[in-house]
Amino acid sequence: MSGRDHRGREVDPIPEQIAYYRARAREYDEWFLRRGRYDRGAEANRRWFDEVEIVREALDAFRPAGDVLELACGTGIWTERLARTAERLTAVDAVEEMLSLNRDRVGSPRVDYVQADLFAWRPDRRYDAVFFGFWLSHVPPERFEEIWSLVAAALKPEGRFFFVDSRYTPDSTAIDHRLEGSEATRVTRRLNDGREFRIVKVFHERERLARRLADLGWRARVEETPRFFLYGSGERSSGTA
């Protein structure tokens, strides 16, 4: 799949991105656990897990309590952590295979699952906190504002968000993935069986992202770990609805 139509124009990436995650669901955790094609050797793997710990501690300090919404929950790597502090958790993902793996992993009656395309979904109530892990980088640049307006629509007036995502680092992805230039927004991803998909991957840069969020009416703190992750939290600036 090239991600281009017969005239060479980029097509809407969302259906192919969803198809990719459907096909990848069962092998998804290999990325996070640094297994198979994502195993970069003991030293690099140790650094990865050390940095995961930094983000986990930041999330614990943020304390996602009350009624929490998780966007693009995937297999539950973060859902299981959110479920510890949330009174109620709504976990949304477009891919049934992901939701099923998540249910098996988390197994909590306090988690409600919603299968929905986030570009077509609107929350029916407001939450105390919204979390999204490795989702922002898959939002097409032209839909950046749309997703932040979804976050705004999902939060109570005093509500807060927390996100984590990828920094532009060559040894984060699989050994057989080519890292495009840092400005590229579409990348080719391969599965263990060799199938290829064209998806969106935007590597946000800390200061620029913080400025863009401020322009959109957020008071946001964006931080990064030494090599792998970008993470941040925030709330609406006073005076914005």
Ligand SMILES: C[S@@+](CC[C@H](N)C(=O)[O-])C[C@H]1O[C@@H](n2cnc3c(N)ncnc32)[C@H](O)[C@@H]1O
């Ligand atoms: C990189 S994974 C992140 C999963 C999880 N948050 C994590 O950190 O492990 C991206 C997730 O977004 C989901 N996804 C992709 N496109 C989506 C869409 N349009 N609407 C909702 N979920 C989508 C995928 O199914 C996948 O679970």
